[in-house]
Amino acid sequence: MPLGLHNFLFVVYPYICLAVFLMGSLARFDRDQYTWKSDSSQLLRARQLRWGSNLFHIGILFLLFGHTVGLLTPHFLYAWLITAPQKQLLAIVSGGIAGLICFVGLTMLLHRRIADPRIRRTSHRTDLAILCILWVQLVLGLVTLPVSWSHRVDASAMLILADWAQGIFTFRPDAAGLLTVGWQFKVHMVLGMTIFLLFPFSRLVHVWSGFASLAYLVRPYQLVRSRRMDLSTHASAPRDGEKA
Template structure:
């Protein structure tokens, strides 16, 4: 069972993540979009979307730092363990709360606005349910276990297993002793990756980065008065005249 959960499942989810994006791009390019509903409601979206995206960027950055950077690297850089732990816990709590606030607003606008509720697809509902579960598990692990509890050093267990998945050396024994909330969060994370290609989240790979280095569009102001239009030729004037009515 441990091999199925901590070896087979991650690789299966990663395979679906890659193959799903390829299939989606080849067969559903017109659906490769955010499916924005801004025209239907903008007040809550104007507040909820920035909060959600800022919180998501912070959470993703924190996960990348905690899972991909070994403890030996931060120690070699002279960062004490207690300082790293404090920054990780408080930073994760703040960015997590920002993400929660944005997610609540985005879900609320789909529940209270009838027009948006009618255009919400079944996959949107699955996406929001998955996001809610992932955020709740992550906040529980951060706040209940590390901020208010005794703490848990996931960098010596979960992070090592996570990096081992990509090195094709997953150490399943490191996950069997992890707290249940961390185990569920890890499983949910890989399942969420498998869900990703079939949702509106594919739009993150289509960010308009080309705008950063494209040449500027130069607009030249018109100087002086606008010249009058050139007189039309005689044949054009004659064709434009109304024909005389017959008696």
């Protein structure tokens, strides 16, 4: 890969994707709130949808949390508890299991939308496109596992990727270390950033609603009065000109 293209993809492109991801989501919520939904077709092939959706969401949420914590946590914060090779081995095993679960669920969802003519006719092209992109991304992630296993002794690949991700979020981007990383990781990273770029223009925006629903866990109690209490209070209130 030419050095100029390498620097663009891993220094400039991440900020383009993050900017579109954040500003695009805000703009869609502000302008097109009625499209802020998952467009479920749950009345058709409900059993396949239930299994596929549950497996997909369990796997993808674990992978999202694992990637976020694994890449953005500085090494010195966990060095007292676990070594870098042990962390990489944990990531390979847990990420591989979650990836397989997510892959099975997503394959079921994709098959459901393609194989059933009724669902295919009611599906938007963006629905099929984003499912296909996620499926390819999962395959690429699973492909990186054997490469990660070969680096499990020194965890060199994991440390390089973590340094790059932390540099992006601390506005100190440095893609020099990625020159030694395998092509599987690079393609996986570029496609992952592209998913963030496409996020505001797809049904994936409903993920924000899922995170926003966590606010219900800490909301204050609501005071609810019965209609009978409201009527009795209104009847007992003094009228204008009357003494209380």
